Amino acid sequence: MVTVGSGKLEKIWRLNLYIDSKLKMNFDISLFYLFGTLALMSGFCTIVSKNPIHSVLFLVFVFFNVAGLLISLGVEFLAMLFLIVYVGAVAVLFLFVMMMLNVKISEPGNSIYRYLPIGLFVSVLFLLEIYLIVKEDLNSIEVFEFNKFEYSTFQSDFLVNTSWVESVMSSTNVDVIGSVLFTYYSFFLIMASIILLVAMIGAIALTLHRRSDVRRQDIFKQLQRDFEGATSLVNKKI
Amino acid sequence: MLLVSLTKRFKFMIVFLIILNVALKSFALIIPLLVAVAYLTLLERKVMASMQQRRGPNVVGLFGLLQPLADGLKLLVKETILPSSANTVIFIIAPIVTFLLALLTWSVIPFGDNMVLIDLNVGVLFVFAISSLGVYGIITAGWSSNSKYAFLGALRSAAQMVSYEVSIGLIIMCVLLCSGSLNLTEIVNAQKEIWYCVPLFPLFLMFFVSALAETNRAPFDLPEAEAELVSGYNTEYAAMGFALFFLGEYANMILMCSTINIFFLGGWLPLFNLTPFNLIPGVVWFGLKTTFLLFVFVWVRAAFPRYRYDQLMRLGWKVFLPFSLGWVLFISGIFVGLDWLS
Numbered sequence: 001m002v003t004v005g006s007g008k009l010e011k012i013w014r015l016n017l018y019i020d021s022k023l024k025m026n027f028d029i030s031l032f033y034l035f036g037t038l039a040l041m042s043g044f045c046t047i048v049s050k051n052p053i054h055s056v057l058f059l060v061f062v063f064f065n066v067a068g069l070l071i072s073l074g075v076e077f078l079a080m081l082f083l084i085v086y087v088g089a090v091a092v093l094f095l096f097v098m099m100m101l102n103v104k105i106s107e108p109g110n111s112i113y114r115y116l117p118i119g120l121f122v123s124v125l126f127l128l129e130i131y132l133i134v135k136e137d138l139n140s141i142e143v144f145e146f147n148k149f150e151y152s153t154f155q156s157d158f159l160v161n162t163s164w165v166e167s168v169m170s171s172t173n174v175d176v177i178g179s180v181l182f183t184y185y186s187f188f189l190i191m192a193s194i195i196l197l198v199a200m201i202g203a204i205a206l207t208l209h210r211r212s213d214v215r216r217q218d219i220f221k222q223l224q225r226d227f228e229g230a231t232s233l234v235n236k237k238i
Numbered sequence: 239m240l241l242v243s244l245t246k247r248f249k250f251m252i253v254f255l256i257i258l259n260v261a262l263k264s265f266a267l268i269i270p271l272l273v274a275v276a277y278l279t280l281l282e283r284k285v286m287a288s289m290q291q292r293r294g295p296n297v298v299g300l301f302g303l304l305q306p307l308a309d310g311l312k313l314l315v316k317e318t319i320l321p322s323s324a325n326t327v328i329f330i331i332a333p334i335v336t337f338l339l340a341l342l343t344w345s346v347i348p349f350g351d352n353m354v355l356i357d358l359n360v361g362v363l364f365v366f367a368i369s370s371l372g373v374y375g376i377i378t379a380g381w382s383s384n385s386k387y388a389f390l391g392a393l394r395s396a397a398q399m400v401s402y403e404v405s406i407g408l409i410i411m412c413v414l415l416c417s418g419s420l421n422l423t424e425i426v427n428a429q430k431e432i433w434y435c436v437p438l439f440p441l442f443l444m445f446f447v448s449a450l451a452e453t454n455r456a457p458f459d460l461p462e463a464e465a466e467l468v469s470g471y472n473t474e475y476a477a478m479g480f481a482l483f484f485l486g487e488y489a490n491m492i493l494m495c496s497t498i499n500i501f502f503l504g505g506w507l508p509l510f511n512l513t514p515f516n517l518i519p520g521v522v523w524f525g526l527k528t529t530f531l532l533f534v535f536v537w538v539r540a541a542f543p544r545y546r547y548d549q550l551m552r553l554g555w556k557v558f559l560p561f562s563l564g565w566v567l568f569i570s571g572i573f574v575g576l577d578w579l580s
Binding site: 004042053057060076080081083084087088089092095096099100174219 | 328359360363364367370371374375378387396400403420549
């Protein structure tokens with residue numbers, strides 16, 4: 001496409017590239033700050049607000065912003081799952097129950113100070129854990145070498161069909177997550193599904209007591225009724 | 239250096255142009271959508287009227303063609319009423335949320351080959367996620383109105399939408415197994431050989447019925463059963479609030495029909511890949527199929543009586559859920575067994 005004497009074109013092209021990268025970076029960073037700030041603020045409001053319904057709605061907003069953060073990190077599949085599972089199902093049921101219970105507005109008081117020690121303890125613990133994880137990740141140049149070695153042995157010895165670099169470079173993150181989840185972590189996947197199954201069966205078993213004094217409808221029987229079956233001649237003496 | 243200074247000088251101009259581009263694209267999508275919603279209401283009234291041997295709206299404009307505009311104007315100039323014991327902020331936000339969510343999903347719907355605003359890799363999940371968020375507008379509207387009718391309507395609606403989303407998700411999973419992609423454009427392109435409504439016909443019917451339930455349409459319009467609940471969750475809303483709910487509901491209807499079209503009726507693909515059908519542009523095919531589905535929506539409303547609530551729940555949980563779950567297993571079994579998974 002680029003012909004002789006197209007120095008001007010090239011300049012414009014470079015300008016475009018420059019602007020693109022600059023704008024994109026600025027845009028990404030500002031989106032990150034926007035979502036991060038909103039998530040933190042609404043997380044704070046979730047705790048502070050006195051009306052429990054408002055708390056749940058703020059919690060939904062936290063989920064939203066975290067999904068936005070995930071999208072800006074490029075893991076759109078996880079973001080969508082986050083929206084579907086947490087916002088679309090869990091928080092709806094939460095809100096549902098809250099509204100039905102008709103919880104009164106909680107009184108402000110010194111109850112905050114009662115929970116302060118345990119809250120501090122938990123948050124310090126959490127911070128420590130995060131620090132340990134991040135520390136592991138940050139000084140990991142040697143570890144990375146080791147990992148690469150480990151991955152290659154894994155691939156040659158145990159797995160048939162994974163080339164990490166290629167799968168990361170070429171496919172969408174649905175493919176990547178799927179191929180990891182069903183090969184390396186299949187055991188954990190099955191464990192998680194068994195736990196869910198047990199919870200489901202437990203919920204069904206809790207509600208499965210049939211009272212004998214309740215009249216029930218048998219839909220199949222109702223649909224089977226027709227004119228001939230519903231009416232009959234009675235031989236009655238008058 | 240020159241380039242940098244140039245960039246700095248035109249920076250705001252460039253940002254402005256980018257924003258203008260996005261805004262124009264969005265408006266090019268939203269305005270036809272609103273017109274479509276307006277004329278969908280007219281179509282509904284006309285079709286219902288002719289099925290019940292009436293004339294329907296025929297006074298305002300030629301054949302009543304200006305009736306939706308008159309209705310819209312009426313809603314616009316009416317007084318907005320805020321109930322004194324309502325939770326005002328949520329009361330105002332709820333219809334806006336419903337309307338915005340109804341518009342948001344349209345950004346990933348492809349109308350033709352490469353005619354899509356955002357070609358998202360996880361388009362199906364996006365549609366599913368946003369349509370599952372639609373519950374929030376309704377449930378918060380019902381709660382914030384502080385009225386028993388509105389609250390009962392909202393509870394019914396939330397339970398109904400959550401229940402039918404489960405089977406919709408499983409049916410979508412079957413379609414995804416067949417097409418092998420989460421991208422809506424690729425799902426349509428995968429139907430070039432045969433539309434999915436032929437091999438997956440039971441799923442097509444179930445998806446259609448679930449779409450009826452998901453959009454709170456007759457025969458599943460229990461959330462606004464006017465005989466029991468006045469008007470359901472939007473009882474306390476007047477003027478613009480009501481108009482936004484109305485627009486959101488009908489935009490969702492068109493959206494559901496478009497997704498049925500994309501998943502099962504081949505989107506913009508022609509009926510047969512032969513010369514007279516090929517010449518018609520894909521957008522027209524998309525519109526024709528979606529309009530047909532919308533007509534069936536109205537037809538169902540005119541033909542069937544309303545379900546009872548326990549029957550509705552039974553249909554969702556005890557009929558559709560096991561059946562669609564079985565289909566997921568069946569289809570993946572076939573795919574694994576015949577080694578069709580690429």
